[in-house]
Amino acid sequence: MEQSWFMFILSAIIVNNILLIRFLGNCPFLGVTTAMDSALGMSAACIFVNVLSGVLCWIFQKAVLDTLGLEYLQTLAFILIIAGLVQFVEMVIQKVSPALYRALGIYLPLITTNCMIFGVAVLNIREDYDFMHTLVYSIFTAVGFSMAMVIMAGIRERMLIARIPKLLDGVPLGLITAGMIGLTFYGLAGIS
Amino acid sequence: MGIGFTISLVVVSTIREILGKGSWFGIPVMPESYPGMPYLLKPPGAFALLGSLLGIMNFISLKLEAKK
Numbered sequence: 001m002e003q004s005w006f007m008f009i010l011s012a013i014i015v016n017n018i019l020l021i022r023f024l025g026n027c028p029f030l031g032v033t034t035a036m037d038s039a040l041g042m043s044a045a046c047i048f049v050n051v052l053s054g055v056l057c058w059i060f061q062k063a064v065l066d067t068l069g070l071e072y073l074q075t076l077a078f079i080l081i082i083a084g085l086v087q088f089v090e091m092v093i094q095k096v097s098p099a100l101y102r103a104l105g106i107y108l109p110l111i112t113t114n115c116m117i118f119g120v121a122v123l124n125i126r127e128d129y130d131f132m133h134t135l136v137y138s139i140f141t142a143v144g145f146s147m148a149m150v151i152m153a154g155i156r157e158r159m160l161i162a163r164i165p166k167l168l169d170g171v172p173l174g175l176i177t178a179g180m181i182g183l184t185f186y187g188l189a190g191i192s
Numbered sequence: 193m194g195i196g197f198t199i200s201l202v203v204v205s206t207i208r209e210i211l212g213k214g215s216w217f218g219i220p221v222m223p224e225s226y227p228g229m230p231y232l233l234k235p236p237g238a239f240a241l242l243g244s245l246l247g248i249m250n251f252i253s254l255k256l257e258a259k260k
Binding site: 173 | 241
């Protein structure tokens with residue numbers, strides 16, 4: 001990797017922001033950003049699961065799939081790992097910290113079907129990252145996801161007290177806002 | 193549901209292709225001098241367009257309700 005770590009991290013968070021540039025994991029982006037605390041809860045759960053699943057999928061790919069020549073099972077294996085991991089995380093959090101479990105609520109099992117988690121696991125393999133790059137990429141992609149979620153939640157909380165034309169209220173304005181935020185992030189595309 | 197999904201995909205892609213690239217199904221339909229709108233071809237453009245289409249649909253349904 002000739003890219004420096006700083007540029008690598010900057011690229012994962014902002015320049016190739018997983019939500020606003022690659023457009024993965026948009027269901028929570030539009031679904032749970034109506035309030036700041038649910039957006040923060042979703043972001044925290046996503047960071048946790050994304051890092052674990054990215055690293056575990058990478059290890060599984062290198063240790064099992066590559067050595068046995070079973071690369072064509074990648075999709076199935078990764079989905080199983082992610083689903084099992086989310087189930088496991090859910091059980092652990094329920095036992096260890098019931099308060100956090102209640103705060104995350106439905107968003108915890110919903111992470112199983114988040115495109116970002118699977119997308120990052122596959123991108124790690126496709127870009128041929130080594131272990132450290134996989135770890136850093138998983139962490140900072142999830143940080144970029146959280147940043148976009150917080151920006152969106154902030155804007156939508158402000159929208160609650162704004163006067164909005166009735167025909168744009170709710171989802172339409174949310175979609176247009178997402179488009180505008182995405183446009184601002186495209187302005188940074190030349191950095192890397 | 194599947195048909196509705198297809199229709200909305202076709203509508204969005206038609207608008208994006210004609211306004212963004214100046215062609216439809218790969219056939220140029222706009223005059224040569226049309227510069228195109230690269231923003232519409234990128235993912236954020238699709239978001240803004242989808243939001244605007246939803247707004248237009250809401251506008252029509254509000255008008256229809258007002259008539260009743």
